[in-house]
Amino acid sequence: MTYRLTLPSGFIYDYTNLFGEGKVTAEDLASLSDRLDQAHAAITQMRATGEVRGHLSKDGTPELVLFTQLPYVEDGNLNNPASIQRLKDFGQSLRYSTDAVVSFGIGGSYLGNKVLFDVHAGEFWNSKSTAERNGYPELYFSGNNIDPQRTTDLIDCLKRKAIQKVASGETYKVTLIVISKSGSTLDTMSSFMVVCDALQLANITVQVVTVTDPAEGANRTLLKKLADDQGWPSFSVPDGVGGRFSVFCDVGLVTAACIGFDIDAFLAGARDMDQACLTGEPRSNPALFNAALKYLAAEKYNRDIEIFMPYGDYLKSVAEWYVQLLAESLGKRADREGNTVYYGRTPVVAVGTTDMHAQTQQHQDGKKNKVVQFVQLADWSTNPLVPNVFPAVAKLAEIADLTMSQALDAALDSNAEALAADNRFNAAFILPRLSAYHLGELLYLLALSVAYEGELANVDAFDQPGVEAYKKILGPRLKALKA
Missing domain, CATH: 3.40.50.10490 (Glucose-6-phosphate isomerase like protein; domain 1)
Incomplete structure (x- = not known):
C-alpha cells in the first residue's frame, strides 16, 4: 500500500516505507493523540503570540519565537x-x-x-x-x-x-x-x-x-x-x-x-506550507505528521539517526542546513522540567547515488537505528539523454537511451525498496521541480517539524545551551594566547 500526503502545489510527502505494518503503526499514532493535540495547540499559540512555554534566551530572560x-x-x-x-x-x-x-x-x-x-x-x-x-x-x-x-x-x-x-x-x-x-x-x-x-x-x-x-x-x-x-x-x-x-x-x-x-516566490512557498500545516489533523498536516513519525520511530523503534539524502548535487547544502536545524533544535540534555533526558536524533548528510556508493552499506546492513529521508525532484529543468556512444559495448548500451533523471529515479527507488525489504525505515519528500517556491515549501516544512517535535519530546527546540560550554573555555584561551 502506498501512503502519500499531496499538497495542492504538487509537493508530496511519501511515507509508505515509514508507516504501516512493521513500521510506525496507526496504533502508535493513536497512542500519541493527546500529545499531538497538545503539540498543535502549542504551535498555534506560538504562531499567534510568539510565546513558547519555558523558552528563555541565553541570558535567561523570556524570548519570543517569531x-x-x-x-x-x-x-x-x-x-x-x-x-x-x-x-x-x-x-x-x-x-x-x-x-x-x-x-x-x-x-x-x-x-x-x-x-x-x-x-x-x-x-x-x-x-x-x-x-x-x-x-x-x-x-x-x-x-x-x-x-x-x-x-x-x-x-x-x-x-x-x-x-x-x-x-x-x-x-x-x-x-x-x-x-x-x-x-x-x-x-x-x-x-x-x-x-x-x-x-x-x-x-x-x-x-x-x-x-x-x-x-x-x-x-x-x-x-x-x-x-x-x-x-x-x-x-x-x-x-x-x-x-x-x-x-x-x-x-x-x-x-x-x-x-x-526570487525572494517573493521563496516566501510564498513557505507561506503556503504554513497554511497547509494549520490543521490539527496529523495526516493532513505534513510538518506535524513528519514530526510524529520521526519521533515515534526514534522513541519506540530506536531509529534515532536520520540520514537526510537528497538526490541532486545542488541539494546537498539543504542536507547540511538540516543538520544544524535538527542538531541544535532537538539535541537537548534536559526537558522543560529540568529532568535529564539526553534527547535528540542524530542527522547525517548523504547525497543521491554518490552515497549509495559510500554509505548505503551501513544503511542496509548496519544497525537498524536509522530513518533515511530522501528528497526527490519530479521534473528537472534540464535532462540529457544518455547517448549510445559505444553500441558494441553491451554493458554501456544497456544504459543508453535513458534520460539521466530516469536513471537517478531508478536508483532512488531501488535504494528505498531494498531498505524497506529489510524493515529499514525511509520516506521521501518529492518536489515538483527545483524552484524558489518549492524550496521555500521544503525548508519551512522542516523548520516547523522540529518545532512540533520539540513539543512531543517536551524539550525547548529554540535554545542551544550546549554551545555555551566550549565558548566559556575558548574566550579565556584566546586571551591567554594574546598575553
Whole structure:
C-alpha cells in the first residue's frame, strides 16, 4: 500500500516505507493523540503570540519565537513590504557595478545562504560572464570556518581578478557582507578583518554591508556600532529568529538579493506550507505528521539517526542546513522540567547515488537505528539523454537511451525498496521541480517539524545551551594566547 500526503502545489510527502505494518503503526499514532493535540495547540499559540512555554534566551530572560511570521510580508511584521523592497534595491544596486560579493557568516548565517546560492546559481556561477549572470556579481563564502589556507586562497583569487580588470583600465569592486547578530563571532569577524585588510592594501575598492542586531543606542551590538561609525549600510538579524531559522529573513535573503533569486516566490512557498500545516489533523498536516513519525520511530523503534539524502548535487547544502536545524533544535540534555533526558536524533548528510556508493552499506546492513529521508525532484529543468556512444559495448548500451533523471529515479527507488525489504525505515519528500517556491515549501516544512517535535519530546527546540560550554573555555584561551 502506498501512503502519500499531496499538497495542492504538487509537493508530496511519501511515507509508505515509514508507516504501516512493521513500521510506525496507526496504533502508535493513536497512542500519541493527546500529545499531538497538545503539540498543535502549542504551535498555534506560538504562531499567534510568539510565546513558547519555558523558552528563555541565553541570558535567561523570556524570548519570543517569531520565525513563523517570516513568510508573511505585511506592514508591522519582521518581513514587510519596505524591508523586502530594500533587499531587492540592494541587489539591483550591485548589478553591472560590483564584480564580486563575499558573504561572511557561520551557522545559520552561512548554511541557509549557501542553500539559496546552490539552488539558484549552482557550482559554476562564478565562471559565467557578467551577461550570463544578468549583471549580478560573482559570489564567494568565507567566515564559516577559521581556515588560514582557504582564506589566503580567496584573497589571492580576488587579487588576480582585480589585476586583470585594472589592466584593461577598469575598477574592480568587491562588496563584503558581514553577518553576525552580536558582531563578535570569532570565525566570521576574524575572516572578515583578514580579507578586508588584504583587499584594501591591494588598492581594491571595497564596500562593506552588515547584517546584525538592529538595536540602537546603548543596546547597539559591536557590529552595529562599527557600521554606524563607518557609514556602512545595515540589514537586520531580528530578535525572535534563531540562526537556524533565519534563511527566511534578511540573514538569508541578502544573499538571495545578490544573485537575483526570487525572494517573493521563496516566501510564498513557505507561506503556503504554513497554511497547509494549520490543521490539527496529523495526516493532513505534513510538518506535524513528519514530526510524529520521526519521533515515534526514534522513541519506540530506536531509529534515532536520520540520514537526510537528497538526490541532486545542488541539494546537498539543504542536507547540511538540516543538520544544524535538527542538531541544535532537538539535541537537548534536559526537558522543560529540568529532568535529564539526553534527547535528540542524530542527522547525517548523504547525497543521491554518490552515497549509495559510500554509505548505503551501513544503511542496509548496519544497525537498524536509522530513518533515511530522501528528497526527490519530479521534473528537472534540464535532462540529457544518455547517448549510445559505444553500441558494441553491451554493458554501456544497456544504459543508453535513458534520460539521466530516469536513471537517478531508478536508483532512488531501488535504494528505498531494498531498505524497506529489510524493515529499514525511509520516506521521501518529492518536489515538483527545483524552484524558489518549492524550496521555500521544503525548508519551512522542516523548520516547523522540529518545532512540533520539540513539543512531543517536551524539550525547548529554540535554545542551544550546549554551545555555551566550549565558548566559556575558548574566550579565556584566546586571551591567554594574546598575553
